[in-house]
Amino acid sequence: MAELDTSGGGGKKGGKVRSKKASTRIDLTAMVDLAFLLITFFIMATTLAKPKAMETIWPDKTKKDVQLPVPESRTMTVLLGANHSIAWYIGPPGKTPPTVDNFGKNGIRKTLIENNKKIEATHAGKDNYMIVLVKPSDKATYKDFVSIMDELDITRIQSRAVVAITPPEIGMLKDSKLY
Amino acid sequence: MARIKIPRKSTAIDMTAMCDVAFLLLTFFILTAKLRQEDPLKVDVPGASVKLNIPDVDMATITVGHDKVFFGVEGTDIRKALLEEMGKKYNIPFTPEETQKFMVTPTFGVPMNLMKQYLDLSADDKKKYVQPGIQVDTTTNSELFNWIYQARIVTKNLHNKELKFAIKGDSHEVYPKVGGIIDILQKQAVNRFSLITALNQSK
Numbered sequence: 001m002a003e004l005d006t007s008g009g010g011g012k013k014g015g016k017v018r019s020k021k022a023s024t025r026i027d028l029t030a031m032v033d034l035a036f037l038l039i040t041f042f043i044m045a046t047t048l049a050k051p052k053a054m055e056t057i058w059p060d061k062t063k064k065d066v067q068l069p070v071p072e073s074r075t076m077t078v079l080l081g082a083n084h085s086i087a088w089y090i091g092p093p094g095k096t097p098p099t100v101d102n103f104g105k106n107g108i109r110k111t112l113i114e115n116n117k118k119i120e121a122t123h124a125g126k127d128n129y130m131i132v133l134v135k136p137s138d139k140a141t142y143k144d145f146v147s148i149m150d151e152l153d154i155t156r157i158q159s160r161a162v163v164a165i166t167p168p169e170i171g172m173l174k175d176s177k178l179y
Numbered sequence: 180m181a182r183i184k185i186p187r188k189s190t191a192i193d194m195t196a197m198c199d200v201a202f203l204l205l206t207f208f209i210l211t212a213k214l215r216q217e218d219p220l221k222v223d224v225p226g227a228s229v230k231l232n233i234p235d236v237d238m239a240t241i242t243v244g245h246d247k248v249f250f251g252v253e254g255t256d257i258r259k260a261l262l263e264e265m266g267k268k269y270n271i272p273f274t275p276e277e278t279q280k281f282m283v284t285p286t287f288g289v290p291m292n293l294m295k296q297y298l299d300l301s302a303d304d305k306k307k308y309v310q311p312g313i314q315v316d317t318t319t320n321s322e323l324f325n326w327i328y329q330a331r332i333v334t335k336n337l338h339n340k341e342l343k344f345a346i347k348g349d350s351h352e353v354y355p356k357v358g359g360i361i362d363i364l365q366k367q368a369v370n371r372f373s374l375i376t377a378l379n380q381s382k
Binding site for chain 2: 032
């Protein structure tokens with residue numbers, strides 16, 4: 001099959017007719033073809049890319065007396081609105097108008113890093129880290145939630161909490177046309 | 180002048196080594212293969228940068244998408260005991276054949292009152308059957324709450340391990356849907372669980 005006859009075709013100059021010795025080599029081409037076909041099948045049919053998982057830890061709701069007071073000046077609240085939008089503010093609600101932001105490298109990630117630096121610079125003492133409260137609205141998708149948690153992981157902000165959104169905050173989103 | 184004859188070389192290549200390699204790889208893939216399971220509820224998992232793998236044993240997955248909730252737990256022994264416990268709880272006796280069929284159902288979304296009918300379907304009909312999803316509400320007596328609760332007890336009894344949970348949510352699902360599932364887990368003091376994501380390399 002994949003072999004060319006290279007015997008030269010000569011040698012018929014009389015003499016005895018000898019029976020040709022059969023070669024002991026087997027053509028393995030077809031076998032290799034089959035093997036690779038099967039390999040391809042198994043690669044396609046199996047799950048090589050295993051799903052990844054984001055580990056999340058939530059507060060224990062059964063214990064009611066472990067609420068720590070959150071210093072408002074170190075708190076950044078992130079509101080998740082409709083159509084993958086974000087609005088955030090620092091401090092108590094209503095004091096500063098929310099800033100509209102978006103997902104991505106130059107959006108919320110930059111904001112988180114900058115705000116963290118700002119808060120660490122303006123607060124003295126050991127506990128000067130920023131606390132992030134994530135408040136998904138009813139119109140936020142699950143993807144937005146995972147994205148914001150991922151951004152917090154990327155920017156290494158450990159102190160975070162997921163809190164239910166309040167009506168005044170929904171009003172803020174509505175004012176920014178994000179709800 | 181006599182021409183120098185260049186001997187014609189054989190074009191046949193020795194395939195033996197190649198064949199060896201091919202079969203070695205084939206053996207490897209057959210042995211490590213875990214056949215891709217057809218998900219009864221197709222969800223588009225959101226991307227994230229996390230690289231943690233989810234464990235294969237003592238693991239339960241709650242799939243949320245298209246307004247439906249599906250539940251799945253790893254391990255045939257756990258599934259067997261789980262169906263028995265749920266049967267006791269809802270007063271539905273399951274035959275050994277039904278239990279056998281449940282053992283090979285890794286993920287399902289059938290309410291308890293339809294479970295018997297669903298398990299009695301033939302394999303072909305099962306594929307065509309659109310599973311309505313498990314009943315969920317905010318009380319501590321919804322079916323999903325009980326599935327989760329019984330699965331935890333069964334895992335603790337059989338394997339002496341805490342059952343781990345993962346939520347597989349659809350990207351386009353609104354957050355409150357997933358939040359409701361998180362609430363159910365938190366009500367049982369399951370405060371540590373995973374969110375299944377796909378690896379996002381574009382960022």
